[in-house]
Amino acid sequence: MDSFSPEIWQSLGLTIELASVTTVILLIVGTPLAWWLARSKSLWTEAVATMIALPLVLPPTVLSFYLLVLLGPNGPVGLLASLWGGRTLAFTFAGLVVGSVLSALPLVVQPIRNTFAAMGDRPLEIAATLRASPLYAFFTVALPLARPGLLTAAVLGFAHTIGTFGVVLMIGGNIPGRTKVLSAFLFDFVQESRWREASWLAGAMLMFAVAVVLALTLIDKYSRRRST
Amino acid sequence: MRTATPGRIEIALSGSIASFPLDTRFSVPAKGVAAIFGPPGCGKTAVARCIAGLERLPAGFCAIDGEVWQDKTTFRPPHLRPIGYVSQEASLFPHLSVRRNLLYGAPKPKPTPIAFDEVLELLDLAPLLDRSPSHLSGGERQRVAMGRALLSQPRLLVMDEPLGALDSCAKREILPFVERLPEKLALPMIYIGHDMAEIERFADHLVMMERGMVTAAGPLHVLQTDPALPLAASREAAISLDAVVSGYDGRYGLLILRLKGARLLVPAPPLAPGVHQRLRIAAYDVSVAREAPRAGSILNVFPARIRACLPLGAAEITLVLALGTGGSGTEILARITRFSFDSLGLKDGVDVFAQLKHVSLLSASEPPLQTIPASTPTADPGDRQATPRRETRSSAREASGIFLSLHSCRATHVT
Numbered sequence: 094m095d096s097f098s099p100e101i102w103q104s105l106g107l108t109i110e111l112a113s114v115t116t117v118i119l120l121i122v123g124t125p126l127a128w129w130l131a132r133s134k135s136l137w138t139e140a141v142a143t144m145i146a147l148p149l150v151l152p153p154t155v156l157s158f159y160l161l162v163l164l165g166p167n168g169p170v171g172l173l174a175s176l177w178g179g180r181t182l183a184f185t186f187a188g189l190v191v192g193s194v195l196s197a198l199p200l201v202v203q204p205i206r207n208t209f210a211a212m213g214d215r216p217l218e219i220a221a222t223l224r225a226s227p228l229y230a231f232f233t234v235a236l237p238l239a240r241p242g243l244l245t246a247a248v249l250g251f252a253h254t255i256g257t258f259g260v261v262l263m264i265g266g267n268i269p270g271r272t273k274v275l276s277a278f279l280f281d282f283v284q285e286s287r288w289r290e291a292s293w294l295a296g297a298m299l300m301f302a303v304a305v306v307l308a309l310t311l312i313d314k315y316s317r318r319r320s321t
Numbered sequence: 322m323r324t325a326t327p328g329r330i331e332i333a334l335s336g337s338i339a340s341f342p343l344d345t346r347f348s349v350p351a352k353g354v355a356a357i358f359g360p361p362g363c364g365k366t367a368v369a370r371c372i373a374g375l376e377r378l379p380a381g382f383c384a385i386d387g388e389v390w391q392d393k394t395t396f397r398p399p400h401l402r403p404i405g406y407v408s409q410e411a412s413l414f415p416h417l418s419v420r421r422n423l424l425y426g427a428p429k430p431k432p433t434p435i436a437f438d439e440v441l442e443l444l445d446l447a448p449l450l451d452r453s454p455s456h457l458s459g460g461e462r463q464r465v466a467m468g469r470a471l472l473s474q475p476r477l478l479v480m481d482e483p484l485g486a487l488d489s490c491a492k493r494e495i496l497p498f499v500e501r502l503p504e505k506l507a508l509p510m511i512y513i514g515h516d517m518a519e520i521e522r523f524a525d526h527l528v529m530m531e532r533g534m535v536t537a538a539g540p541l542h543v544l545q546t547d548p549a550l551p552l553a554a555s556r557e558a559a560i561s562l563d564a565v566v567s568g569y570d571g572r573y574g575l576l577i578l579r580l581k582g583a584r585l586l587v588p589a590p591p592l593a594p595g596v597h598q599r600l601r602i603a604a605y606d607v608s609v610a611r612e613a614p615r616a617g618s619i620l621n622v623f624p625a626r627i628r629a630c631l632p633l634g635a636a637e638i639t640l641v642l643a644l645g646t647g648g649s650g651t652e653i654l655a656r657i658t659r660f661s662f663d664s665l666g667l668k669d670g671v672d673v674f675a676q677l678k679h680v681s682l683l684s685a686s687e688p689p690l691q692t693i694p695a696s697t698p699t700a701d702p703g704d705r706q707a708t709p710r711r712e713t714r715s716s717a718r719e720a721s722g723i724f725l726s727l728h729s730c731r732a733t734h735v736t
Contacts, residue, residue, distance in 0.1 A: 215412070216414065220400075221374075221399035222470075223426025230400075237416040238414075
């Protein structure tokens, strides 16, 4: 265990921070997006849905490459960032968050979209006949009814970000203490043939994943039982 | 395009919804119960959805008691229409308790015209308050949905086949509650249904629909006796009337009811004079005679004049009779055989005596309350775990003290 330097604890904190921030942003961005995709009859929905789904089939390196171009000092986002005195988002935590959000977006949007679609118009129509404005109905009826979908989306988004690797290396640059997350550590351990540490880390991440999924499932089951 | 008339509900819809053509125009008083009646699939629900603002026909007009909800230039979205909408399917929010469902549409400032406690009592909802909708029977769910609609303080109640998804036992359980609403609340109601037996119990006005079009509209009793409409010529033909209680014969337990052109004697518990009482007289309970029967057991025999003769099948005839000498009073229906018709030499305009063998009293102002033994099986289509919960519910009813009789219609044979 002594070979686990303080660095790895720092990395663990960083990984959890990244996954949490990413999950929160995913839910904030993904929920309205899923709502629109599920309910709009516009032809644009399929085009947008395709764009969102791309990271599922694209190698992470390709996505990261385009992000680097976009976020780098000469990219449009980098130029924008320079207005605030920043130089670039590449090789920063913020850049990492952007990359993680984009790569996990399809995993988050899809379950929420399905839940909203399965819900149909009925609950919202009923809310409307009870004087609920569309916004009020969204928060008091649609969101509570979509809870299973939201929970699934959160678990998938969180877990996917914990395990993100390609994006981390390309955008994050594997800088210890700033962008070096656990999966990158594992990669380094393997590269240096430190199998013992690697198996400890891999095992811990496995246990963590199991624990997170189990906890969320139990929470959902419990809260569902209480509400019925 | 049009101006709204105070005191009327005016609907004009034309266009098509999901390729179903709709051309529906009618105007009914914004008072009492107007029933929209027609076979399933005739567009009744589409009309209800248009009134609620859930569907939008560009060339639609909808005005309630002088207030325009939709015309060429305006379209009020559903949440800005003061409507109470109860539909056929279960519509309770599964994530909220009965209490929070009831209060979902209730305005926040406390004093409201339709008070929470009043609705609880009217629909007997108190025992259900803290339950979840998934633990209610179909009939209970519809009662909660009605209470929720009422608590949103509507100016118009629209009920789209609220009993449609219930089995006949649950229907009988909930019908008395539906009947009480128009009596207890000064709230206009549009009731949509395809079962005349329900509608004739409490509707005042009737709009008949077929294939998206209105075929007739008017006061219920007028349409029931209209020879040109299918109601009078149907096998279940009956008339509904609101009679006024004019007295009570305590010696024989007979209620005296006044109609235009007749004074009915019906065995029933006493009612205060002046009270309005809904009656139903089925065509097959009325027979005719050419001469006044000198001695007989039928109490209600009145002179009448034949207004119309409608053949029913090969062997029977339905007569439209106007009560009173000279036929100036209320119209009723009589069912006789073609044999009697010919042998008595009956035809339009002939004076006869109408003999009313059976008069049903429906939805008295105070519905009869009876306690039902806890062992009585209750309607429960949606119940999944049968026995244990059923026991809980019956005991809850017992605890609540009163439960409406399954047979709130007091039918009486007077022979």
